[in-house]
Amino acid sequence: MADGGASQLVGKSGGIVIPDDWPGYPLQLFSYPEHYSPEDLECVYIPHGIIMDRIERLACTIMDDLGDHDIVLLCVLKGGYQFCSDLVEFIKALNRTSEKSLPMRVAFIRLHSYLNDQSTEDLQIVGAEDLSTLRGKNILIVEGIVDTGKTMKALMKHIEVFQPKMVKVTGLLVKRIPSGMETLPDYVGFEIPNRFVVGYALDYNEYFRDLSHICVISDTGKKKYKI
Numbered sequence: 041m042a043d044g045g046a047s048q049l050v051g052k053s054g055g056i057v058i059p060d061d062w063p064g065y066p067l068q069l070f071s072y073p074e075h076y077s078p079e080d081l082e083c084v085y086i087p088h089g090i091i092m093d094r095i096e097r098l099a100c101t102i103m104d105d106l107g108d109h110d111i112v113l114l115c116v117l118k119g120g121y122q123f124c125s126d127l128v129e130f131i132k133a134l135n136r137t138s139e140k141s142l143p144m145r146v147a148f149i150r151l152h153s154y155l156n157d158q159s160t161e162d163l164q165i166v167g168a169e170d171l172s173t174l175r176g177k178n179i180l181i182v183e184g185i186v187d188t189g190k191t192m193k194a195l196m197k198h199i200e201v202f203q204p205k206m207v208k209v210t211g212l213l214v215k216r217i218p219s220g221m222e223t224l225p226d227y228v229g230f231e232i233p234n235r236f237v238v239g240y241a242l243d244y245n246e247y248f249r250d251l252s253h254i255c256v257i258s259d260t261g262k263k264k265y266k267i
């Protein structure tokens with residue numbers, strides 16, 4: 041293959057494929073907060089710098105596709121806050137330097153569906169602004185991670201009520217699982233194997249959001265922070 045096989049790392053979602061056998065990097069090669077112990081985490085799966093480089097590119101693609109439209113970024117809390125914040129910063133930089141511009145508003149919705157590392161049927165919208173402001177708007181849903189896709193499906197249904205002009209979705213991470221989503225997000229950062237990851241605002245029972253890198257939690261970490 042002319043590119044040495046690198047094209048295999050582009051998934052059908054358009055995201056970077058993290059292969060099933062990717063071991064990650066040993067934790068001690070990176071900095072991480074003292075309050076987590078090395079036994080809590082198996083590895084650094086995606087280092088912070090790579091996350092940022094990928095988001096910069098996603099911002100360019102979003103600008104190319106949606107530039108010159110008004111959009112509302114709908115940030116799915118809590119796991120999507122860091123991604124949303126960094127994406128906004130990159131789009132702001134493009135607004136200053138490129139010919140196109142993308143007027144943005146940001147709205148927030150808070151959903152809750154996980155206990156320990158298991159998705160529950162019980163999807164709750166635990167906090168939302170008055171979403172009627174989304175009526176007739178171009179919406180870009182910003183989600184940290186898409187696993188089974190149940191959350192996204194429920195959210196889309198919830199938003200349809202407000203008859204938006206357009207709805208697009210960006211997911212920083214999408215999990216490759218057998219029963220995965222029928223519809224993939226429009227803009228994907230990385231496609232990852234079915235492992236429970238934390239960091240970069242993703243949590244396990246509210247722990248690890250304050251890690252910069254995306255890491256795989258260990259069995260010891262799961263036991264320690266189980267509720």
Ligand code: IMP
Binds near residue numbers: 185188235
């Ligand atoms: P879905 O409804 O199964 O797609 O799950 C999506 C939600 O589950 C995300 O918004 C996260 O809150 C949570 N989630 C799924 N997988 C992970 C993970 O590996 N780490 C942290 N949170 C996760």
